[in-house]
Amino acid sequence: MADTDEAAAIWSRAKELLLSNNSLSERYKSCISEITPFRCFDNMIVLEATNEFTRLTIENNISNEVIQALKIAAGKDMTFLIHLVSSNSPAASTNSTSADDPNDAIAIASQAHQRNAVPTPATMARQTTQPQNPTFRGVQNQRPGAQHPGVQRHQHREKPHNPQQGTLFDLDAFPRSNAGAQPTNAQQNFQSTAQGFAAAQGTQMPQQGANNANGTTMPGGQNVPGTQTNPYGTNPYDDYSAYPDADMPSTTYDANQGAPGQDSHGFAPLPTNPANGGYEGPAQSAQQPGAGVTPAQVAYRNGAQGNPRQMPAPRRGNQMMGPASPAAYASGYQQHGDMQMSTPRMNRDEETHLNKLATFDTFVAGDSNRFAHAVALAVAETPGKLYNPLCIYGGPGLGKTHLLNAIGNEALRENPSLKVRYANSEEFTNEFIEALRTSSTDPNGVTNFNRRYREVDILLIDDIQFLRGEETMRQFFHTFNALHQANKQIVIASDVAPKNLKGFEQRLISRFDSGLSVDVRPPDLETRIAILRMKAQTSGMEVPNDVLNLIAEQVTDNVRELEGALTRVHAMASLNKQPLTRALAEQTLQDFFSSDVEITPTDIITTTAQYFQLTFDDLVGTSRTKNIAMARQIAMYMAREMTSLSLVDIGEIFGGRDHSTVMHACRKISSEMSEKREVYNYVTELTVLIKRKDSTK
């Protein structure tokens, strides 16, 4: 990118951040608005102002805020300098001098400045202490202990700033509860992110220390605190108690409960099905030597499907879904049969409802989410002061929930006395309705609800797009106002930008818009590989690089799907006690990328019902008997995996069920696939049958 373009891009983001920084007065903001970008020179951006007042106001009063915003916008430490240009003369940016050398840049800027600038007390003070190049300086972070702001805040930049030399993102400029000699988490993350990427790309970062569990390297060889913990073994949605209307209790099944002649789910063994390419029914296959081989593989070996297929490019409606993260296994093992894997353990904090395992340490930042990651970190370090409200939006499975939880966890790590509350919109709604419902018997119901949501320092509301109902909306509006007026931090996550939220009153949308909105986008290849590597490492899986690469190449749009693909290939290898090779991974994944035709929910329900010898109505009906509930959960999982339908849509199709019920089904089946051979077989066989049916239409 050209230096001028880079400057424009960085300043545009930094400006956006500064203008949404609630701690800045309107006067400061109008000064910010008057600034224009000139050029970038390495880690310095030269900005232009048309009057001295603007320049001085920024340099003397809000340089730290500007530096912080630049750091977030650029994704690296930046210094800045502002030179004056006459408002009616061509700006210094028209100067054609090549300024690749930062010293030249300073000279250009210096000339411009000398033409226009009036000496100020601050510049005079600098001249006293910095005799060389007295009129120009880059502005660096204000360091604690600075005694003379005019002198200490501004320093000469005679050579490019080297971020390795101790000027990492300095959040000490902002209130902190535990400022100390140790690098901040934000600092560590910046390093770990950069190094994680370097590692993913096979490059060497300078000043490497000892590797930590994630393969990332911390400054001075430190490990990132908590990197050994399971990052996402559980999810708020795993806490089934939060969803009273979900199917969970009656659909829980036990591997030992199958009646004689039935498999563990109460199904009679299916007869050999010639239509399945000679493949045995699921219960039988589970008991046979070599079980776990899918029909596709049998067919493949038998030549039933012709030559080995190339893996076509994945398509949106046919992607992987793997809600239960493989890394969940790291959180604690519940040994299951011959599997060296575990059932994810819930790690939701009872009071805050935070998933304690979703932290910044376990979040891999890349180009697609670096801005959101940096802003989230800044908010966690200074809640209520910077970007309030903060809205994080983006497609499914891209880390919004993770970031929300990371903000809460990090803020509490910094200041354990903070009150934090995480909730998704459905929990908020349910709790509110419950408070209303019981208000006749419990006069404190609504008061308690309000206390829970209004007497907090940080409120994190996930999936705001699902907020529904006039009363609930009103309640949320008042909650929002109460918190905002008290300068309490609000963070919301949504699948679309606030302005595109459907069914929301304008007054609520405009409140969301009054803060900062940042998006998360699908990760690029390097980031996907880095995520997979981290997930494999934290869950103790040994996955060769070529398998990680294969998965990352095939699954592009959704980190949850990445996890799902990793789960599948690892489950396949574990169940069959085979080494996890690229060939095995290709075989395992090809079933999921082999069809380009649209699969409908009707196909899925019909095939699943036939497969389990049930009826269509059984699957969309209300019966909670064990075998029907289990088949329904599998069908929901297949619908989520093989179509682009949302959780809400799938819930609707399956008899008007709630989206959390679908989500729970998906997580449960995904998790069980790694532990129960028969569940893995059901899913893989059904995948083939559904696609085969589809291709014969």
Ligand SMILES: Nc1ncnc2c1ncn2[C@@H]1O[C@H](COP(=O)(O)OP(=O)(O)OP(=O)(O)O)[C@@H](O)[C@H]1O
């Ligand atoms: N950058 C990342 N680094 C590490 N893990 C990630 C990253 N992004 C997402 N994940 C993981 O992917 C999974 C899905 O992420 P998450 O639930 O936060 O997505 P989401 O955007 O909230 O999705 P949805 O909109 O469907 O709720 C989680 O296990 C999360 O930990």
